[in-house]
Amino acid sequence: MKSNTSWSCSCFILKQCLLSVLVLTETVVAINLPPNLTIPALIAFGDSIVDTGNNNNIKSIAKCNFQPYGINFQGGIPTGRFCDGRVPTDLIAEEFGIKSLVPAYLDPSLKPEDLLTGVSFASGGSGYDPLTPKLVAVISLEEQLKYFEEYIEKVKNIVGDERKDFILANSLFLLVAGSNDIANTYYVLRARPQYDVDSYTTLMANSTTDIVNKLYGYGVRRIAVFGAPPLGCLPSQRTLAGGLLRECAENYNEAAKLFNSKISKKLDLLHKTLPGIKPVYTNVYDPLLDIIQNPAKYGFGVSNKGCCGTGLIEVGPLCNKITASVCPDLSSRVFWDSYHPTEKTYKVVVSLLISKLVNKFV
Template sequence: MKDNTSWSCSCSSLKLCLLSLLVLTETVVAVKLPPNLKIPALIAFGDSIVDTGNNNNVKTVVKCDFHPYGINFQGGVPTGRFCDGRTPADLLAEEVGIKSVVPAYLDPNLKPEDLLTGVSFASGGSGYDPITPKLVAVISLQQQLKYFEEYIEKVNHLVGEERKRFILANSIILLVAGSDDIANTYYDLHARPQYDVDSYTTLMANSASDFVTKLYGYGVRRIAVFGAPPLGCVPSQRTVGGGLLRECAEYYNDAAKLFNSKLSVKLDLFRKTLPGIKPVYINIYDPLLDIIQNPAKYGFEVSNKGCCGTGVIEVAVLCNKITSSVCPDVSSHVFWDSYHPTEKTYKVLVSLLINKAINQFL
């Protein structure tokens, strides 16, 4: 991986420069925030849904730093986002008035001021099960926490202890994982034969709980944890488990719902056991399922295939400009490739979920 530790600033006083940048990053807020809610940064952990380019710097096949990925990103640049455009981390950061793009922590062009408004540590293909990232050689959640420790030290060096504590306590922390555990590790690769679905989803929920507890120990308080989506209705899983008609594979969906029920209970318990914590469970399952089942209601035409290639199996290296064509109208599709939604779908989901989530951070 590329070294990411050297910084430069043209101002004569580094801290004065950075503090002035904090003022300049007070952008127009798309969502009207309560006057007592200050959100200095957005920080993301997890998998490909919020990976904004970290896998570019990892020796893995789980990459997307090539066309047609990024065709609707700024300037049509493939940044390593598993999407045609921006991810939920980018869109949420913009909605709360922080910035329009959340850079990857391992981006070699990362600037010091980027740290103060948030970065992503996420890695496509990662998950709550320690085996999941090992299967595809990506960054584990444990390693993401180690990078977060580096991040905290850098922020402390840049703006001091008091501001560092404020950033940690008041930023929105996204945790998005679990899909690869269920779809890849458990069902597709059968890498955990000693577990049934109930015990495996318990392992996942316990791992998520441990991760949140560790974040709390670093001083984090506002944590938004995404549940698993309706995985059985994702194009690739329809192809794998949906039969000749490629219907939703309900056993994937059942596992996702079981995990979600356990995760939401654990997050509720934190409010009683960890003073000051404000964990928010993000129910992504129901709104995404409604979009898939009723695409026209949200301005879509196709919800059972991705836009890239045939749309039934292409993802990451299989979705490339040499072997895969792109559908004529990306905005008509719920999914970009066979596993990841389009930016338009993410925008719809963010608009449906953000107000409720923000209110829970008060």
């Protein structure tokens, strides 16, 4: 699978670029890392939570490279991030002192030196169920891994085998998926009628394990696997399944918790059976649910609808500058559109998770 990115760069210029990258990595640090912890890069796989623009370059309806997306991004530019600003990929990389923006692997302006500090392979609309990405024509996790193989070869050609192996073994890898499987494929579209919730979440959990095993085979050791959020409390799911009062759809939440318990156990088992691996289950369910249920505690005012349009259903192509206005009180909103949190919310969640991630990878 080939990208259309140009890789022409003279040896002299490339060395200067690499030097700049190393200096930046050493100086931009947001948290105090233990002296024995080195994180050279952040690399992400998954769905829209960590997609930084890959869907811009494919034929799919799952896009957001138009206004008002990116309204709080640098210069108000819609980059393909499903947010008003930055997403967890960027925020976590910044917290680890790597860089403040993680580019999409398919970004045509991607430079060779960008690879050394990390990229995102994620695709908004993707999921663990192989059917999920097909429903909206996005990049499956299997295809993301194919791109990753291409990435490994490029890194090897830039810095050699030894440094390539170091980057793979010491970088932080994010695996963030599952929301589209449960909310869209299973509940809204009912595209898997042969499964009950228990068997479907098992399918998802088994897929998670397969991906972690494959990453381990590539030489990856530090993997943060995000659990599913409280899906029933997302504004769109309240609208679709929360009744007239738009309460949280508890069946969605129960499915998310069931999936989370299964991957947590599977990651514990992998930690015991794969030498050197550090797979970390990352609980986003509880902190996000607390923000939704107690918004004032975190400086928010509205948690049951998004800022784009009515906030009840608009997401992706429905959230556009022609048909959907932006709320006047964005800073008080937990959600940007009907499915995705605001950058402010992401910052709160990341601040609650980051120290736990650091402690797990020492």
